[in-house]
Amino acid sequence: METTLTAVPLKATDRCDRCQAQAYVRVVLPAGTDLLFCAHHWGAYEDALRPQAAAIVDETHRLAEPATAQA
Secondary structure: OOOOOOOOOOOOEEEOOOOOOOOEEEEEOOOOOOEOOOOHHHHHHHHHHHHHOOOEEOOHHHOOHHHHHOO
């Protein structure tokens, strides 16, 4: 049986596993476990985790987007 891993988009309530800041990166490991990181901690662990990851959802580009006004 073949399993396909799908990385779920991040929500505002997702928190970094290291510091509890808003998570902007989800790393899915081959066993299906996922790790969440803020941009700072992703920068610290990216080199070690990237070769091991089955999938990576990197939404750090959202940090540079202007906030949208809500009426």
